[in-house]
Amino acid sequence: MLSSLQLATLAGVSQGTVDRALHGRPGIRPATRTRILALAEQHGYRPHPGAQELLHGRRLTIGALAPAVNLIFFMDLLSELKTALAEQDCRLSLTPYDGAAEFRDALAEFAARRVRGVFAIPPADRFPLPEHLTADMPLACVLNRCEVGNSLFLAPDERRAGRDAVTMLADRGHRQILHVTSRRDAFGIRERARGYTAEMKVRGLAPRILKPADDGALTVALAATDATALFCMNDEIALRCLRALARAGRRVPEEISVLGVDNSPTFIRLCPDLTTLAWPMRELTRQAAAWLTTGTVPAGPPPPLILVERGTIGDNPDPFCEGHR
Amino acid sequence: MLSSLQLATLAGVSQGTVDRALHGRPGIRPATRTRILALAEQHGYRPHPGAQELLHGRRLTIGALAPAVNLIFFMDLLSELKTALAEQDCRLSLTPYDGAAEFRDALAEFAARRVRGVFAIPPADRFPLPEHLTADMPLACVLNRCEVGNSLFLAPDERRAGRDAVTMLADRGHRQILHVTSRRDAFGIRERARGYTAEMKVRGLAPRILKPADDGALTVALAATDATALFCMNDEIALRCLRALARAGRRVPEEISVLGVDNSPTFIRLCPDLTTLAWPMRELTRQAAAWLTTGTVPAGPPPPLILVERGTIGDNPDPFCEGHR
DNA sequence: TTGTATGCGTTATCAT
């Protein structure tokens, strides 16, 4: 890649003339412009983004920070974000991180690079951050919150999702509803469990939460359970439950219903029949893009998760049986 | 984020003095150094990477280009690459792309940014590229090749993988071996199919290839097949086959065996019992990192894919039955 | 011990 000065030398003109040609500014002979443009095209000239940003304080790239742990949901989320940012004419530069220290370091790197803003999936909820990091650079967080100014946490109404899940399953006659979740800690995981527990209690049902260590434990637990419905924390867990139930010879949804959360496209491709609560990915990434590029704070309450009915939820097969408690 | 000049003004010294403090260079009073360092720490000062690279022609970031299409394998691959690059003290900046045009544009952007090198998953095999793009920047490709100089294609022996799959399954007594693959075109997909076909013919077996349009078609096909073993192009297809077989009520591996390819950590988390041919991700990302940072071309033949035995392969349940051809 | 000048690549504003 050559510089504008090299291009000027090649064309036998000064840097200023090259600039006029490249930017369509007046004060240049058409023949000169054509010649320079042809040369630029031929050599694939591009202005150095670093130099541009340095000079004009321009900020047209958005940094993204996601855990290197490959949760399929993250990828789909970032893919949506890319679409939302393209509408705002912004580039996306993604850095994967491993652990809290790397997260902080990568954030400082973005700050030093003077990116326009950062979209992040913090390593833990209520993650503390020095104020100076975000003083000049808005931060949009999802899944976990950051404790720092100039930042915005974008989330749907996760607690309501937990309540809605119970309500929906109870309306189908289920009373033994098991919440299968993860040992990981995150805002949404905790809130969904709280919503689930609250709604179960309101209905006089006993909340039961399963956090399987591995698929073996899951298979054992599901083979023995008297639950007629599983409310899974996300689609990945739902898929693992479906596989465990298949191994245990239990039919879905005839004998037992399974509900996931996320509706992440990649997962649904793997598991096209899964009924799930769709995380409003498009709306929230749009809100994030708006906040990062124009500083717009989303108005109104957090959006709900929407039920997408496919084939893994059925009525309680035996509504009058309370199960062997 | 403040500049070194602002820091100097704040400390009441010149830019040169700040530089001496920050870089531990001699010729500065200890008290002055301490004061400047404290100020820098307090404000979270960091040199602007863009300015550094501009000044010193330093190239310490590696660009990565991956399709925004969420193939899980890509993310696992990039995670490994990050590890390999960390050993070389390089940063990774990932840009997702959509389509050939965006791929070329993102590559040009990296060239303009003078990154040290680019790791890419090209949008198609034998993807043509203008020479000037890679003139000053090595390119490492996986999964598909780029037709351009200064680039290296990193792949295991995909054809041998296809042959090995057949050999292994035939050794277990299988004769009806179905290759389930994708309509997509990529180097590895094609080579695996070729290896499969060649080895089947050598053994006097009839190669049969299935490219299901969707999971419905897959379920129908697998419910009716007389194959006793499935050689799946990758782990994703293997997982979908497992689910389709479960729906069709066919037991794995008692009635039918399933072999995947990749051993992608994310998939194995979803499907811990899948027997698969492990793609040598670590070795190839290391080779990529070495090529990009030091220009080292890997010696020796392409590495093989290694069988990882778990629970989805069994012996042919009825080795004397040739099936109803 | 400290301050100053220079150049990396761009672009805008001057002068010719």
Add this chain to the structure above:
DNA sequence: ATGATAACGCATACAA
């Protein structure tokens, strides 16, 4: 119509 110059932030060589 074109050339020269300055500045963005940083690091280095050199002057004081």
